[in-house]
Amino acid sequence: MSDTIIVNASGLSCPQPVMETGKILKKTPSGRVEVLVDTATSRNNVVRVAENKGWKAAAEERDGGYRVILEKQEPKT
Amino acid sequence: MDRILTSRQGPLLAGGVLGAVAALLVYWGNPGNMGFCVACFTRDVAGALGLHRAGVVQYVRPEIPGFILGSFVSALAFREYAPRSGSSPIVRFFLGICAMFGALVFLGCPWRAYLRLAGGDWNALYGIAGLAVGALVGIAFLWNGFSLGASERNPKAAGLVMPFLALVLLAFVFLKPLFGPGGTGPIFFSKEGPGSQHAPILISLAAGLIVGWLAQRSRFCTVGALRDLFMMGDAHLFGGLVSFVVVAFAVNFVLGQFHPGFEKQPVAHTQELWNFLGMVLSGLAFTLAGGCPGRQLIMAGEGDGDAGTFVVGMLVGAALAHNFSAASSGAGVGPWGIPVTIGGLVVCALIGLGCRTKQA
Numbered sequence: 001m002s003d004t005i006i007v008n009a010s011g012l013s014c015p016q017p018v019m020e021t022g023k024i025l026k027k028t029p030s031g032r033v034e035v036l037v038d039t040a041t042s043r044n045n046v047v048r049v050a051e052n053k054g055w056k057a058a059a060e061e062r063d064g065g066y067r068v069i070l071e072k073q074e075p076k077t
Numbered sequence: 078m079d080r081i082l083t084s085r086q087g088p089l090l091a092g093g094v095l096g097a098v099a100a101l102l103v104y105w106g107n108p109g110n111m112g113f114c115v116a117c118f119t120r121d122v123a124g125a126l127g128l129h130r131a132g133v134v135q136y137v138r139p140e141i142p143g144f145i146l147g148s149f150v151s152a153l154a155f156r157e158y159a160p161r162s163g164s165s166p167i168v169r170f171f172l173g174i175c176a177m178f179g180a181l182v183f184l185g186c187p188w189r190a191y192l193r194l195a196g197g198d199w200n201a202l203y204g205i206a207g208l209a210v211g212a213l214v215g216i217a218f219l220w221n222g223f224s225l226g227a228s229e230r231n232p233k234a235a236g237l238v239m240p241f242l243a244l245v246l247l248a249f250v251f252l253k254p255l256f257g258p259g260g261t262g263p264i265f266f267s268k269e270g271p272g273s274q275h276a277p278i279l280i281s282l283a284a285g286l287i288v289g290w291l292a293q294r295s296r297f298c299t300v301g302a303l304r305d306l307f308m309m310g311d312a313h314l315f316g317g318l319v320s321f322v323v324v325a326f327a328v329n330f331v332l333g334q335f336h337p338g339f340e341k342q343p344v345a346h347t348q349e350l351w352n353f354l355g356m357v358l359s360g361l362a363f364t365l366a367g368g369c370p371g372r373q374l375i376m377a378g379e380g381d382g383d384a385g386t387f388v389v390g391m392l393v394g395a396a397l398a399h400n401f402s403a404a405s406s407g408a409g410v411g412p413w414g415i416p417v418t419i420g421g422l423v424v425c426a427l428i429g430l431g432c433r434t435k436q437a
Contacts, residue, residue, distance in 0.1 A: 011227030013164060013367030013383075015304060019219065022309070038230070039379075040157045041296050044083070049309060064230045065159075 007035045009042065010065055017042040018049050021070075025053050030074040038065035046070075079155070079294060087295035088302075088317025094291055096324035098284050099192050102140075104332050105276035109343025110196035112325070113140045113288065114189035115370035116180035116359075117344070119388070120395035120404070121272050122246065125265050128396035131404070133270025137250045139278050142243030143285015144371065148293040148378025149240040150286075155294070160236030162382025165225035168428055169383050172366045173373075173390020174397065175421040179358030181395065181404040182351055182414045183207070184344055186370045187299040187363070190356065191318065193345060195325035197337035200345050203352035210353075211360020212303040218365065218429035219308075225365075226434050228383055236380025239388070243378075250278055271344055292375045297321075300360065300369035346409045351418065355405075358421045365429055 007024050009017035017037050024033055033055075035046050043066040047057040055070045081090055099112025111117055117134075124135030152158040180186050183204045185193060190208060193201035215223075249264045257263050267273040275281060291297065295317065302314035329335040339347050346352070363369050366387050368376065373391075376384035398404040403417035 011161065011164065011229055013225060013228075014301060015219070015308065015367075016224060018309065038161060038228075039159055044296070048085075048311070048313075052309075052311070 004032045004034055007033060009046070010036045010038045012042075014041065015045070018045045021046050022049060025050065025055065025070070030072040033070040035068040035070065036062070036065065037068060040066070042066075043068055082291065082294035085313045088297050088314050089320045091291040091295035091297045092317035092319070092321035093324040095288055095297065096195065096321040096326075097328050098288060099188075100195070100325045100328035100332065100334060102276050102281065102284055103196075103329075103334055105280055106274055107276050107281075108271040108274045109334070110193045110198055111185075111189060111271070111344060112192055113284070114185050114192070115141070115144075115374060116177060116186035116391070116395070117184070117189060117271070119177070119370070119391050120181060120399070123392050123395040124267070124272065124399070125249070127262055127265055128392070129399035131399045132265075132272075133267050134272045134399075135265040135267045136272040136275060137246050137264065138275070139247060139250050139282040140285035140288070141374065142246045143282045144289040144292070144374040145239055145243040145378040147286035147289020148375040149243075149289075151290040151293040152379040157293075158236060158380050160231040160233055160380035160382065161228045162231055162235070162386070163226075164228040164383045165432065166383055166386040168225055168432060169366055169387045170390040170393075171424065172362045172428065173387040174394035175425050176359050176362035176366070176370065176387075177391045177394030178398050178403060178417050178421045179355045179360075179362065180370070181398040182355030182410055182418050183359065184346065184405050187359070188369070188371050191299065191322050192325055193342070195322050196329050196342075197335045198342035198345050199337065199339050200342060200347055200349070200352050203349045204356040207353040207356030208300070208360040209303055211357040211362075212300055212364045213307060214357070215361050215364025215429070216304060216308055222433040223365065223429050224434040225383075225432055228381070231380075231382060235382060238382070239377040239385040247282070289375060289378060292371060293379065296372075298368050298372040300363040301372065303360075304364060344407060346405050346407060348409050351405070351410045351414060354418050354422070355414075358418055358425065361422070361425045361429070365425060
């Protein structure tokens with residue numbers, strides 16, 4: 001299993017957390033990405049954009065915000 | 078109810094209720110096509126506090142503290158109260174000033190731009206086009222690395238400043254302190270003009286609290302709606318905007334408040350270019366700051382000190398716009414409206430170009 005990519009978008013204004021996540025997902029076809037955000041709004045936005053791109057998204061609370069865990073299986077060839 | 082509000086349909090529901098409330102507030106006494114307007118109402122508050130002396134636009138609009146307190150209580154209740162600040166606050170203060178300059182050249186915040194449209198004021202179309210262009214320019218800066226940097230968590234009490242300020246404003250509305258020279262002030266209330274037109278205080282306050290709660294839960298944002306649509310093809314906030322306009326139009330129509338045309342619209346002028354460019358300036362400033370003025374008030378209620386700084390910038394900007402004769406009136410743009418709009422655009426462009434944070 002490949003390493004987890006961590007995107008630290010904590011404290012960034014709208015829409016930067018979504019933009020940073022989008023940039024990473026664009027160059028990551030599959031695997032596991034963790035996005036750190038500090039507000040529920042950013043958490044919801046990141047989950048929405050990831051799910052739109054076919055990623056499985058789950059969020060958990062962490063100290064000072066949320067950790068959004070995005071996962072996508074490698075496409076079978 | 079909360080599950081719907083926080084779902085993808087949340088903005089749709091919130092937008093519809095906001096549209097209805099706005100149209101009803103006009104019916105109950107607020108100025109025409111101004112059920113609520115964050116720019117105009119913040120300007121009225123600035124006047125009431127004596128920060129400017131335009132006698133026709135002075136009133137502590139209870140809707141403004143209502144938005145902040147509605148959001149604050151909602152954020153507390155749903156465990157989303159999160160005091161934070163430190164993302165270039167002084168830049169946000171100046172963005173607030175610029176946003177207000179632009180809004181007072183057009184005569185309305187983005188919420189009012191759509192409410193003017195819903196009341197048949199076609200001049201709003203130039204403003205809305207300007208808002209879209211301003212948002213697009215802001216997006217271009219964002220794609221090119223614009224960032225005001227990350228905010229940090231603050232102590233719990235730090236987020237109480239704006240809700241406290243809101244309570245003080247409400248105290249002023251109810252107590253009407255008049256112990257200044259000649260029995261006027263320190264809080265001023267218009268005797269005529271738009272500042273004298275208002276719904277009953279308790280209705281305005283209730284409307285503000287409801288809007289604050291709904292907007293906090295649904296993230297309703299008129300600038301975010303355009304930004305998400307243009308940048309990511311995500312229309313869920315845009316849906317909220319559409320329902321806002323459609324419901325406001327429907328209620329206006331039923332109440333006989335729909336008067337289509339360009340001429341003789343309430344608190345509006347017909348100078349197309351400056352309606353357009355004023356909102357380009359506002360749209361750009363709001364996009365760089367991360368949300369429309371309504372959203373900034375909501376975030377301020379959630380404990381976002383940077384949004385609070387932007388709001389204080391708007392308050393100061395409103396006072397400056399009137400003191401420097403840059404605000405428009407029904408007769409047209411003010412003597413200094415044009416240079417201030419151009420100057421504001423230059424300042425925002427410099428901020429957009431200059432503020433970049435390298436991401437790892």
